[in-house]
Amino acid sequence: AQSVTQLDSQVPVFEEAPVELRCNYSxxxxxxxxWYVQYPNQGLQLLLKYLxxxxxxxxxxxxxxxxxxxxxxFHLRKPSVHISDTAEYFCAVSxxxxxxxxxxxxxxxxxxxx
Amino acid sequence: NAGVTQTPKFxxxxxxxxxxxxxxxxxNHNSMYWYRQDPGMGLRLIYYSASxxxxxxxxxxxxxxxxxxxxxxxxxxxxxxxxxxxSVYFCASSGQExxxxxxxxxxxxxx
Numbered sequence: 001a002q003s004v005t006q007l008d009s010q011v012p013v014f015e016e017a018p019v020e021l022r023c024n025y026s027x028x029x030x031x032x033x034x035w036y037v038q039y040p041n042q043g044l045q046l047l048l049k050y051l052x053x054x055x056x057x058x059x060x061x062x063x064x065x066x067x068x069x070x071x072x073x074f075h076l077r078k079p080s081v082h083i084s085d086t087a088e089y090f091c092a093v094s095x096x097x098x099x100x101x102x103x104x105x106x107x108x109x110x111x112x113x114x
Numbered sequence: 115n116a117g118v119t120q121t122p123k124f125x126x127x128x129x130x131x132x133x134x135x136x137x138x139x140x141x142n143h144n145s146m147y148w149y150r151q152d153p154g155m156g157l158r159l160i161y162y163s164a165s166x167x168x169x170x171x172x173x174x175x176x177x178x179x180x181x182x183x184x185x186x187x188x189x190x191x192x193x194x195x196x197x198x199x200x201s202v203y204f205c206a207s208s209g210q211e212x213x214x215x216x217x218x219x220x221x222x223x224x225x
Contacts, residue, residue: 006156009154034213034214036216041219042218042219043118043204043216043217043218043219044157044204044206044214044216045216046213046215049213051211090156090157092214099211100144100145100162100164100208100211101159101162102147102159102206102208102214103159104149104156104157104158105156106154106155106156107154107156
């Protein structure tokens, strides 16, 4: 089975500063990786996904993530955050043998301060 | 564009009561899921259905049952609610090698 670890439960950052949200996964087979965002009292919305190809993936709202197979990581980055980026972010993984079974991390709350 | 629709949005139950959470998707997806979200624990898979007529247990199935009524609908039933089942429940669906699409959630409180 796969598993996901999000190393930071909360990340405070000032507006216009860069941010990195960390995600590490565990799997014995090839994986597919996802980042979702959840705004208060809403469902989860896909930010970006890695299925194959380029290891640098660009998503919505200026976010990007890099798949690093040797470090089993898929960290999410944004060069300059806005107040509106305040939300909870979830990393998720599925595998080549069961694409449609998704495992989620515990989430990272990003708090952007003015 | 409805996507994934869950009902109800909020519910308060007394311990021992039963209820069914409803979920429907209009994206013609084969796979559907029920997750629960608890603070600090992320989303944990309760049950999933890879296709119409099949269901499988996830990480935390105890105390729940599911029914894949047809391709569109996937319901979650609590037969005898317990305070430990107080949570936010999310239904999701996915197609062939697509990401999961989520509903808006059901906030359930068991007192």
